[in-house]
Each structure stands twice: as C-alpha cells, then as structure tokens.
Amino acid sequence: xxxxxxxxxxxxxxxxxxxxxxxxxxxxxxxxxxxxxxxxxxxxxxxxxxxxxxxxxxxxxxxxxxxxxxxxxxxxxxxxxxxxxxxxxxxxxxxxxxxxxxxxxxxxxxxxxxxxxxxxxxxxxxxxxxxxxxxxxxxxxxxxxxxxxxxxxxxxxxxxxxxxxxxxxxxxxxxxxxxxxxxxxxxxxxxxxxxxxxxxxxxxxxxxxxxxxxxxxxxxxxxxxxxxxxxxxxxxxxxxxxxxxxxxxxxxxxx
Amino acid sequence: xxxxxxxxxxxxxxxxxxxxxxxxxxxxxxxxxxxxxxxxxxxxxxxxxxxxxxxxxxxxxxxxxxxxxxxxxxxxxxxxxxxxxxxxxxxxxxxxxxxxxxxxxxxxxxxxxxxxxxxxxxxxxxxxxxxxxxxxxxxxxxxxxxxxxxxxxxxxxxxxxxxxxxxxxxxxxxxxxxxxxxxxxxxxxxxxxxxxxxxxxxxxxxxxxxxxxxxxxxxxxxxxxxxxxxxxxxxxxxxxxxxxxxxxxxxxxxxxxxxxxxxxxxxxxxxxxxxxxxxxxxxxxxxxxxxxxxxxxxxxxxxxxxxxxxxxxxxxxxxxxxxxxxxxxxxxxxxxxxxxxxxxxxxxxxxxxxxxxxxxx
Ligand SMILES: Cc1ncc(C[n+]2csc(CCOP(=O)(O)OP(=O)(O)O)c2C)c(N)n1
Ligand code: SF4
Numbered sequence: 001x002x003x004x005x006x007x008x009x010x011x012x013x014x015x016x017x018x019x020x021x022x023x024x025x026x027x028x029x030x031x032x033x034x035x036x037x038x039x040x041x042x043x044x045x046x047x048x049x050x051x052x053x054x055x056x057x058x059x060x061x062x063x064x065x066x067x068x069x070x071x072x073x074x075x076x077x078x079x080x081x082x083x084x085x086x087x088x089x090x091x092x093x094x095x096x097x098x099x100x101x102x103x104x105x106x107x108x109x110x111x112x113x114x115x116x117x118x119x120x121x122x123x124x125x126x127x128x129x130x131x132x133x134x135x136x137x138x139x140x141x142x143x144x145x146x147x148x149x150x151x152x153x154x155x156x157x158x159x160x161x162x163x164x165x166x167x168x169x170x171x172x173x174x175x176x177x178x179x180x181x182x183x184x185x186x187x188x189x190x191x192x193x194x195x196x197x198x199x200x201x202x203x204x205x206x207x208x209x210x211x212x213x214x215x216x217x218x219x220x221x222x223x224x225x226x227x228x229x230x231x232x233x234x235x236x237x238x239x240x241x242x243x244x245x246x247x248x249x250x251x252x253x254x255x
Numbered sequence: 256x257x258x259x260x261x262x263x264x265x266x267x268x269x270x271x272x273x274x275x276x277x278x279x280x281x282x283x284x285x286x287x288x289x290x291x292x293x294x295x296x297x298x299x300x301x302x303x304x305x306x307x308x309x310x311x312x313x314x315x316x317x318x319x320x321x322x323x324x325x326x327x328x329x330x331x332x333x334x335x336x337x338x339x340x341x342x343x344x345x346x347x348x349x350x351x352x353x354x355x356x357x358x359x360x361x362x363x364x365x366x367x368x369x370x371x372x373x374x375x376x377x378x379x380x381x382x383x384x385x386x387x388x389x390x391x392x393x394x395x396x397x398x399x400x401x402x403x404x405x406x407x408x409x410x411x412x413x414x415x416x417x418x419x420x421x422x423x424x425x426x427x428x429x430x431x432x433x434x435x436x437x438x439x440x441x442x443x444x445x446x447x448x449x450x451x452x453x454x455x456x457x458x459x460x461x462x463x464x465x466x467x468x469x470x471x472x473x474x475x476x477x478x479x480x481x482x483x484x485x486x487x488x489x490x491x492x493x494x495x496x497x498x499x500x501x502x503x504x505x506x507x508x509x510x511x512x513x514x515x516x517x518x519x520x521x522x523x524x525x526x527x528x529x530x531x532x533x534x535x536x537x538x539x540x541x542x543x544x545x546x547x548x549x550x551x552x553x554x555x556x557x558x559x560x561x562x563x564x565x566x567x568x569x570x571x572x573x574x575x576x577x578x579x580x581x582x583x584x585x586x587x588x589x590x591x592x593x594x595x596x597x598x599x600x601x602x603x604x605x606x607x608x609x610x611x612x613x614x615x616x
Contacts, residue, residue, distance in 0.1 A: 052462040054328060057473075066471045072460035074327045075473035077350050080320035083312065087324025087332070088460075090308045091279050092449075095462055113320070116313035 017042050019050045019070045026064055030230025032220030033061055035187040036129055037068050039197040040100070044071070047204055053096040054088050056081040058110075060102035061135040079110025082117035085124045096207060098125040103144040104134045107169040111143075114169065121178025121212035125203045128170065128215065131222035132241060139225035143167040146244055151225070166244065170217045174251040180211040182251040186219045186242075188234040199249070211253055219245045256304075256443040265405040265432045266291035268440070269335065269361055269425070272406035274301045276413055277444040279330035280308040282321035284340060287373040288429040289363035292335045305446055315340040319347030319360075326356035327472040329452035329459030331413055335361035337429075338379050339370060341387075348422060349388030352489075353474030357416035359409060360394075361425045363432035366597035374597025375429030377519060380574035383426045384548045391486055393493045395423045395500065396547040398518040402436035404545075410441065415500065419492055420458075426547060428570065430520035430599065502545035503554050507533075511540030513613055514558055516579050517568040518544050520599070525568055527602035532609060539609060547575070555582035564588045564613035568605055571595050588613060 005011075019041040027033045044050040050071055057065040059078035066073035076084040081099035089097040106114050106128050117124065133151055134140040141151040141158060144166050148157040158166075174182040181203055185196035196218055203214035219241050223233035256275065263271065270292045273281055281301075283293045293311060301307035312318035318334050325332040336344060341362045351358060362383065366376035383396045395415050397408045405427060412423040452459055463469045476482040504522075507529055508514065515525040522543040532539045542558060544551050558565070564587050567576035576591035583589050592608035594600040 051464055054460050054462060056324070063475060066469075066473065070463070070469055072463045072470045073472070074324060074460050075354075075471070075475055076323070077320060077346055080316065080323075080347070083317040083320035084324035084327075086310070086317075087280070087282065087321035087326075088328045090310060090321070091325045091330045091332070092328055092461065112313055113317050116317065 017045045019045050021068055021070045023067050025068060027061060028224045030221070030223045030233065031061070032131070032187045032218065033129060035193060036127065036196070036218050036220065037065060039187070039193060040098070040127060040200055041069055041071075043197060043201045043204055044096070047201065047208070049096045049204060049208070053098070054092070056085045056088070056097070056099040058099065058101040058105040059136075060105050062100055062102060062129065063136070065100050079105050079108070080113055081105065082110065082113040082122070082124070082126065086117050086120070086122050089122055089124050093123065096204060098127060100127045101129070102135065103128070103130045103132065103142045107143040107167050111169070114173065115176070118173045118179045118213045118215065119176045123207055123210050123212060125207050125214045125216070127200065128217040129220050130217050130245065131220045131225070133222050133225040135222045135225050139222070143169070146240055168245065170215065170250060173215050179213045179215055179251065180253045181206050181214040183249045184217040184219060184245060184247050186237070186247055188221065188237065206253065217245070219247065258442045259440050261438055261440050262435055263402060263438050264291055264435050265399070265402045265427065266363065267295045268402045268406040268438045269409060270295035270299070271440060272409040273333055274299060274304060274307055275441055275443045276410045277305070277331060277446045278307050278333055279446055280310070280325045280332040282310050282312050282318040282325070282332070282334050283336065284312050284315045284318050286337045286340045288365055288375070288432050289335050289337050289361065292361065305443070307446070315343040316347065319344040319351070322358050323347055323351055323354070323356065326351065326358045327354065327459070328461050329456040331447065333359040333361070333409070335363065337363045337365045338367050338376070341379065341382070345388035348394070349390050349392060350474050351422045352392035352394065353390060354472050355420040356422065356472070357413070357420050358422050359412040359416060359425065360422060361427060364426065364428040366595065372597035373429070375520065375570065375599060376595060376597055377428055377521060377570040378572070378574065378595060379426065380547065380569065380571060383424050384550065384578070392489060393548050395419070395421060395496060396426050397423065398426050398545060398547050399431055400519050400522045400543060401431070402434065402438045405431060406438050406440060419496060421492065426519070428519050497549040500546060501549045501551045501554065503551045504543040504545060506541040506543065508540035508542065508558070511538050511561065512563055513537065513539040513609060514562045514565050515539060515541045515568050515605070515609070516544070516555065516565055516575070517541060518547060518575070521568045521570055524600060524602055525605060528605035528609070531602050532606045535606070537609065537614065550578045550582070552582040555579055556584070559583055559586040562587060564616070566605070566609050566613050567591045568600065569593045570599060588616060590616065
C-alpha cells in the first residue's frame with residue numbers, strides 16, 4: 001500500500017482541525033496544554049463557531065496559544081483575561097469569546113477579574129488549566145499547589161500554616177449565580193479527553209444561548225515543573241490531584 | 256442630538272461628549288474628583304441613546320483591561336480615573352501602547368503621592384508624558400484648560416488615537432473636572448458599524464473569516480531582535496507625532512518681554528496674572544501647551560528670541576519645567592513656580608514669583 005491509498009476518506013479516522021495551525025507546539029512533551037488547545041478548537045469547529053470567535057491568551061506557558069489556535073486572538077496581561085474578554089463580549093455580544101488561563105493567572109493574580117466576570121455572569125467561556133504550579137516561570141508554588149507539594153518556592157513542601165491552603169477556585173465560582181455551568185475534567189487519557197471535550201462543548205453551547213459564564217477546569221500535569229516523566233506525572237496527578245480536585249460536573253443549568 | 260449650548264461641569268461635559276463622539280464603550284471605577292463621569296453616563300442611559308456600553312468595573316485594573324479587549328476588537332472606547340487609579344492602570348496602558356491599540360483615557364489629577372488629597376493637582380505630568388508604565392512608549396497627552404476642551408478633546412482624542420493606533424490621555428485636573436462653564440456641545444455622531452470596523456480596521460480581532468489570516472493582538476515578542484524592531488517602529492511613530500501634532504495657544508505674546516508657560520488650570524490662572532502684571536507695566540504673555548506630548552519644543556525655543564525670561568507655572572513641585580528648560584537650552588533664564596499637594600496658586604503669587612525669580616533674578 002502506498003501513502004495515497006491510506007489517505008482516503010474511507011480510511012480516515014482522525015484529521016487535525018484546520019483551526020489548529022501547523023506550528024510546532026512550544027509545550028514540553030507530555031504536557032496537557034496541547035491536548036486542551038486541540039479539543040477547544042475541535043469543539044469550536046464542530047459547533048461552527050470558530051470563525052466568529054475571539055480567544056484570549058493568558059500569561060503563562062500558554063501565552064503563545066495564539067501561535068497554535070488558528071482564530072483571532074488577543075494576548076492579555078497576567079490575570080486580566082476575564083476583564084479583556086468582558087471588554088470584547090460587551091461590544092460584540094453575538095461573537096463567541098473565551099479565555100484560556102493557567103492557575104497562577106486565574107486563581108492568584110487574576111482572582112478579582114475571575115470572580116467579578118463570573119459574578120456579572122459575562123457570557124464568556126473560561127477554560128482553566130490547573131497544573132498546581134507556575135510552569136512558565138520555572139515551577140514556583142501556585143495557589144493550587146497541594147499541601148506538602150514541592151515547588152521551587154516551597155522546596156520543603158507547601159506548609160499550609162505559612163503558605164495557605166490550596167484554593168479550589170472552581171467550587172467558589174460555582175457558587176455565583178452568574179455562572180451557569182462548571183465542570184472539572186482531565187485530558188491525560190482518551191476517555192478523559194472525550195469527557196473534557198463534551199464539557200467544553202456544553203460550555204460553548206450555553207454561551208451561544210447567552211446563559212452566563214461557563215467554566216471548565218482541566219486538571220493537568222506539568223511534568224517539567226513537577227520534575228517527573230510524563231507517565232509519572234499523570235500517575236501522580238491521578239493519585240494526588242484528583243482526590244483534592246475531584247473530576248465531574250460541579251454545576252449544570254437547571255432544565 | 257443637535258449642537259447645543261449647555262452649562263456643565265468638566266467631568267459631565269467629558270461624559271456627554273463621550274456619548275456624542277460615538278463611543279462604543281466606557282469602562283471605569285469611581286474615584287474623586289472624577290466620579291461624575293460614570294455617574295453621568297449611568298444616569299443618561301447611553302445604551303438607549305446610541306447603544307454605547309457603560310460598565311462599572313471591579314477596579315481600575317479591570318477597567319483598563321476591558322478597554323484593551325474592546326479596543327483590540329476595533330471599538331471606540333474610553334476610561335477615566337484620577338491619579339491613584341491611573342497608577343493602577345499603568346500596566347494595562349503599557350500593554351495598550353505596546354499592542355498599538357487606540358483608546359482615550361482621562362486623568363482628572365489630584366494631589367499625591369499615595370492616597371494624597373482629593374484636591375486638584377498637576378503632579379502626574381511625568382507619569383503622563385514620559386510613559387508612565389514599563390517600557391519605551393509615549394502617550395499622546397492633551398491638556399484641557401476649559402470645560403469646552405473637556406468635551407472637544409474626546410472627539411479629537413479618538414481621531415488621534417485611531418490615526419496613530421495609540422492611546423491618548425486627556426490630562427485634566429480637579430479644577431477643570433469640577434468647575435462649571437458654558438460649553439457648546441457638538442452634535443451626536445453615529446457609532447461606527449460592525450461592517451465598517453471590518454473594513455477600516457483590518458487589524459481588529461473580530462473573528463477570522465476564511466478570507467484572511469488570523470489577527471493577533473499582542474505586545475509580546477520573545478526574540479530580542481523582533482522586540483527591538485517593534486520598538487524602532489514605535490519610536491518612529493512617536494517621532495511623526497512630534498513633528499505633526501504639536502498644539503499650543505499663545506496669549507498676549509506679541510509684545511511680551513517675559514513669558515509664562517503653563518497648561519490646564521494653571522494656564523487659566525496665568526491669564527489673570529497677566530492682567531495684574533500688565534497693569535503694573537510688566538509685559539508678560541502666556542504659552543499654553545495643549546499637547547504635553549508632543550511637547551511644543553520648537554515653539555518654546557522660538558519664544559526665547561523675544562523674551563528675557565520664562566516662568567513655568569504648574570501645580571506640582573516642578574515637572575514640566577524640565578521640558579521647558581530642555582527646549583530653552585540655557586538661552587534665557589527659566590524658573591519654576593508651583594503650589595502643590597492640592598493647593599492652587601493665586602494670580603498675585605504668580606506675579607510675585609515672576610518679579611522675584613525672573614525680573615529681579
Ligand atoms: C504582572 C506579572 N507578574 C508576574 C509575571 C511572571 N509570570 C509569568 S507566567 C507566571 C505564572 C504562570 O503560571 P500559570 O498561570 O499557572 O500557568 P502555567 O505556566 O503553569 O501554564 C508568572 C508569575 C508576569 N508576566 N506579569
Ligand atoms: S512547563 Fe509545565 S505547563 Fe509549561 S509546557 Fe512544560 S509541562 Fe507544560
């Protein structure tokens with residue numbers, strides 16, 4: 001069989017969405033960011049929304065999300081993506097607007113913007129990558145770092161007495177009446193990817209119905225920051241992150 | 256709404272002009288002495304009048320980043336604050352300048368540093384004209400000296416902001432913001448349509464159709480060569496602005512032997528000081544910079560051919576005087592006179608300072 005025979009419609013089981021560019025991902029091999037990008041773009045394509053979508057990239061490892069997502073994008077200051085998204089969405093209420101943010105961006109420096117955009121019920125979708133660490137700046141402690149977990153600024157493990165407890169901001173956001181849908185997912189196995197994609201799809205569908213803020217957390221790995229192999233990091237995530245950040249829908253709209 | 260003569264506070268005139276200039280959105284956070292801006296806007300229901308969005312943000316930080324988002328999607332938007340709030344906005348303003356986005360920012364300056372005082376001041380001159388936030392950038396800075404200019408500079412601000420894709424700051428102060436004057440309000444201008452945005456601002460992020468490459472609004476360039484190129488481009492733009500956009504007003508300069516240089520409310524007080532001085536036989540005039548960046552360097556330099564000395568009058572400890580001195584370059588004596596911390600100089604004090612520091616000096 002030659003290559004041309006394989007690339008036939010009837011043989012096609014997977015095709016990269018054209019809403020991902022051909023640029024080589026800048027993420028560490030094994031990192032969950034790339035998968036989270038891809039399924040977000042697949043959902044926008046499947047819903048026919050991509051051409052009317054404006055994405056907001058954060059400051060963090062995914063600052064260059066606009067190199068990979070083949071849609072109109074803005075890069076926001078650290079933590080301010082929900083405010084930037086508010087500015088866009090208020091002016092363009094019929095466009096689809098989302099932010100893509102890490103845990104330092106969303107749950108530390110940007111806590112106020114996150115809570116208040118959600119509390120106003122801005123019709124935006126927030127995709128929140130929680131890897132329990134500051135990846136981009138070299139593995140410092142994040143608000144989501146687990147108790148006892150080591151990072152470059154908690155080298156002896158997070159001491160909750162002096163460094164505070166990890167923040168479950170997703171549960172906090174779910175309390176707000178402006179938010180219609182909150183789900184926590186993962187992308188480290190095909191089964192989880194399918195579920196995460198379904199949650200992201202629901203989030204964007206609800207946005208088109210103007211149901212208020214929709215929020216999807218993806219508990220992810222940072223194998224570099226955690227100083228593990230990708231396989232070890234996924235195992236560690238299952239054993240340590242998931243018990244503290246249980247997966248599943250946290251808030252769904254009332255029927 | 257038609258053109259009409261109104262009696263208004265400076266802050267209200269700014270707000271009414273914001274609606275009439277066809278703004279798409281205002282984002283702000285209350286702070287004295289400029290809270291009338293958002294109060295007026297909320298009371299006016301601009302959404303019903305023109306479709307303009309008005310939103311009270313959770314902070315000045317959020318407000319300026321909302322402006323970033325709206326401006327990046329091609330909309331005409333503005334924000335206002337006073338000194339401490341403008342300090343908070345600086346990171347966002349730097350991003351807006353770096354990403355080359357148009358917007359209008361009003362600073363109704365109050366006395367500082369710190370929480371300072373709610374009384375008027377001009378002590379944010381350095382912050383406004385030298386960049387303010389991090390990185391090599393400038394804002395176009397317009398300095399209104401009347402309620403009329405509080406209104407007119409919204410329109411003019413948008414024109415400059417879109418012409419150069421750069422943020423424009425209106426540097427006012429508590430006097431101009433709070434005082435009531437007659438103002439000829441320009442007639443309602445239409446908001447620009449979505450289709451016009453797509454056509455006139457091809458850089459705007461409004462959703463990528465198949466027909467074009469994606470638009471990216473960012474101030475990031477990880478490679479230093481790329482960042483240097485971007486900086487060179489920005490500097491060239493600021494140079495063009497310096498060459499093309501200087502605005503000044505000269506009052507009684509024709510026969511002047513001495514000159515005041517003053518902007519905003521200080522310029523208003525200097526006009527009274529001129530009358531007092533001239534009654535005493537001192538021929539003094541006023542050069543009022545309307546643009547603080549670009550600063551009227553050549554105009555000030557030219558003045559040195561005629562006058563024997565210059566008094567720079569500001570409600571600060573002496574900030575603009577540095578630019579005056581640079582322009583004069585030692586040709587004639589230049590001194591500063593200011594009251595600050597929320598105090599306003601009297602015309603008599605100014606004349607006395609002229610006599611002591613320049614004429615007698
Ligand atoms: C105002 C400001 N403060 C700090 C930084 C430095 N900084 C860049 S990314 C980052 C943390 C990012 O961590 P996270 O949001 O968890 O994303 P990740 O890199 O893990 O995906 C920090 C502190 C910055 N760019 N701007
Ligand atoms: S540092 Fe961590 S979050 Fe960043 S790309 Fe690498 S693995 Fe992913």
